[in-house]
Amino acid sequence: MGDSFLMRDRFRGFLPVVVDVETGGFNASTDALLEIAAVLLSLDGGGRLVRGATIREHVRPFDGARMDPASLAVNGIDPWHPLRIASTENDALGSVFKEVRQAIRDQDCTRAILVGHNASFDLGFLNAAVARAGIRRNPFHPFSCFDTATLAGVAYGQTVLSRAAMAAGLEWSTEEAHSAAYDAERTADVFCLICNQFQPLYEAAMRRLERAPPVGESNPMLEPAPE
DSSP states (O other): SSOOHEEEETTTTTTEEEEEEEEESSSSSBBBBBEEEEEEEOOOOOOOEEEEEEEEBBBBOOOTTTTTTHHHHHHHHOOOOTOOOOOOOHHHHHHHHHHHHHHHHHHHHHHEEEEEHHHHHHHHHHHHHHHTTTOOOSEEEEEEEEEEHHHHHHHSOOHHHHHHHHHHHHHOTTTTOOOOOHHHHHHHHHHHHHHHHTHHHHHHHHHHHSSSSSOOOOOOOTSSSOO
């Protein structure tokens, strides 16, 4: 397979970006997005996935947003605390997307793909905020994602993030948990570990595909087309 390891080859042109959101509830269309963190990933010289920079934004609830007291009790966020510096959804996503787009260019990928623990939750809130803010260009694929709850269930027999992290040999802090940045970084660590442990499977698959006949046209809905 050669000695050159490129992210564009590892994930078919996608750049995996780990995202975690903290919210005012479970309904992406009615409940507030309060915090978002994105963790960038890269490949080292040996083709191993490694965690990079974390981008974190506090988000101001949109007008009319619902905030369930039970959800706020879990994440510990006071949306109206006088010392909480928060941005609008448009500005917060703009800041995150700027860094993601730069990482896509730097790693010669085509588009980002969201990695999350129970990823449909994070992707749902991300897409809902994009729609509310009227953002036309979203660097993330609109529906494809990598879910570490599924991956950790297969690799470690655990689907809860704290248990999966400990099963993977990582430290877990209950005091820092439910911060978007902390949860995103632990999710990134779990994802990297699993991908790196599965590296022999990936390399064997690439050797098989090199010998396989063409399978016809690809599905444009699933390909990492530019945003």
